[in-house]
Amino acid sequence: MKEGKKLFKKNTPLKIVLTIFITEIIILMGLGIALQINITNIHKEISTEEITNLNQVDIEIEELSKRLDGILIISSLIFVGIAVGLSVYMSKVIVYPLNKYLKSKDEQKSTEQIEMGKIILHTTEGIVVFNRDGSIALINPAAKKLLKIGPEDNSFEDIFHKYDKNINMEKIIYLDNWTSTTQKVNVEDVTLDVLFSPFRDKKDIPAGVIAFIPDTIEHEKLNNMRKEFVADVSHELKTPITSIMGYADTLLEGEYDTETQKEFLGVIATEARRMARLVTDLLELSRIDSNKKKVKKESFDLGKMVKECQSKLAIEIKKKNHQVENFVTADVPPVFADKDDIERVVLNILTNSIKYTPDGGLIKIYVGFVYNDAYIKIIDNGIGISEEDLNRIFERFYRVDKARSRENGGTGLGLSIAKEILDKNGGSIDMKSEAGKGTEVVIKVPTKG
Numbered sequence: 001m002k003e004g005k006k007l008f009k010k011n012t013p014l015k016i017v018l019t020i021f022i023t024e025i026i027i028l029m030g031l032g033i034a035l036q037i038n039i040t041n042i043h044k045e046i047s048t049e050e051i052t053n054l055n056q057v058d059i060e061i062e063e064l065s066k067r068l069d070g071i072l073i074i075s076s077l078i079f080v081g082i083a084v085g086l087s088v089y090m091s092k093v094i095v096y097p098l099n100k101y102l103k104s105k106d107e108q109k110s111t112e113q114i115e116m117g118k119i120i121l122h123t124t125e126g127i128v129v130f131n132r133d134g135s136i137a138l139i140n141p142a143a144k145k146l147l148k149i150g151p152e153d154n155s156f157e158d159i160f161h162k163y164d165k166n167i168n169m170e171k172i173i174y175l176d177n178w179t180s181t182t183q184k185v186n187v188e189d190v191t192l193d194v195l196f197s198p199f200r201d202k203k204d205i206p207a208g209v210i211a212f213i214p215d216t217i218e219h220e221k222l223n224n225m226r227k228e229f230v231a232d233v234s235h236e237l238k239t240p241i242t243s244i245m246g247y248a249d250t251l252l253e254g255e256y257d258t259e260t261q262k263e264f265l266g267v268i269a270t271e272a273r274r275m276a277r278l279v280t281d282l283l284e285l286s287r288i289d290s291n292k293k294k295v296k297k298e299s300f301d302l303g304k305m306v307k308e309c310q311s312k313l314a315i316e317i318k319k320k321n322h323q324v325e326n327f328v329t330a331d332v333p334p335v336f337a338d339k340d341d342i343e344r345v346v347l348n349i350l351t352n353s354i355k356y357t358p359d360g361g362l363i364k365i366y367v368g369f370v371y372n373d374a375y376i377k378i379i380d381n382g383i384g385i386s387e388e389d390l391n392r393i394f395e396r397f398y399r400v401d402k403a404r405s406r407e408n409g410g411t412g413l414g415l416s417i418a419k420e421i422l423d424k425n426g427g428s429i430d431m432k433s434e435a436g437k438g439t440e441v442v443i444k445v446p447t448k449g
Contacts, residue, residue, distance in 0.1 A: 128143045128213075194211055322354060325362070335445040378441045384436050429442070
């Protein structure tokens with residue numbers, strides 16, 4: 001097909017001219033031969049009585065021949081001119097557009113092949129194409145990673161027989177009625193569902209097999225996170241419900257003095273509020289995940305808002321006898337974000353610093369500006385967080401000290417909500433900490449400019 005296109009494209013106008021010119025020469029030669037035959041016949045038809053006039057007839061025939069030769073030459077020149085003009089016309093009207101079309105098709109095909117190559121190269125799903133002899137025709141990085149393919153693995157058997165010797169390429173091609181088959185392949189501690197699909201060439205002859213390997217590792221991770229989330233929610237709800245039911249049943253079973261009743265009712269109220277906070281946080285996460293939560297951005301003074309948050313937590317600060325220092329380090333421009341969202345984040349971080357800093361601790365708050373972001377930096381000298389826990393601190397329901405968190409009324413969702421909120425507002429949150437040496441949290445919020 002490619003050679004045909006090249007032959008068609010090469011010297012097409014010249015070929016048209018030559019074809020027309022040769023055709024005209026053949027026609028002119030035919031006319032010349034016909035003329036000579038007519039002249040010969042004229043000689044034969046002359047009678048003996050007219051023999052005296054033969055010389056005169058020869059002279060006339062000779063003149064006629066010369067005239068005809070001139071006509072033939074002029075006709076040839078005219079035909080050549082017509083041929084050249086016609087070839088130029090056909091070249092512009094037919095050949096050039098067709099060549100342009102074929103060229104554009106080739107370019108389009110080349111572009112499509114490049115794009116397909118990029119997709120195969122960067123997709124997270126593994127793809128391996130095997131020739132009929134089992135050799136590798138194409139493989140992408142994802143397949144190498146998922147199947148743990150090394151430099152020594154160069155064929156179908158090298159790759160799959162080390163996991164399962166029952167996976168047979170010949171059977172896939174010839175004995176499965178040309179339908180795709182899925183087989184489980186255990187690679188170390190991960191089970192992969194590999195889809196094998198045979199394919200044929202243009203002559204409908206078996207040409208090889210394509211192996212498609214979905215990235216089930218990430219799917220499995222997400223599935224496990226979902227299961228863990230459901231289990232955590234169930235546990236977090238079950239604990240306060242059990243307490244409420246237990247204390248309520250106890251009050252109903254007998255008569256208690258006023259002090260005991262107040263104590264039991266206090267526990268019931270505390271657990272009920274804890275459940276309410278948990279449900280509120282879950283609803284907030286649900287709205288964020290489903291994109292139902294609308295971000296209402298406005299311009300406001302970040303330093304002023306931080307001072308308001310500190311005032312709202314004044315009672316908790318006083319109870320623990322903390323010293324809180326607030327600094328505005330620069331002329332901070334107004335930020336542009338959802339004010340209620342940012343206030344919720346700041347209150348959450350400040351509350352954590354107050355809770356997890358021993359009595360009489362020091363908390364420093366800095367408000368500043370760098371590049372296009374305003375920032376809030378909150379530093380405490382509290383119990384701190386280990387490096388291992390720090391890597392998971394923004395996961396839902398993850399808590400460094402679950403017992404202490406529950407005791408302080410935490411739901412384990414505050415930091416994950418804070419991160420989601422800041423992502424929605426174009427901001428960020430970063431945390432540095434060391435066990436026993438305090439924690440530093442930096443919140444960045446974009447300015448209006």
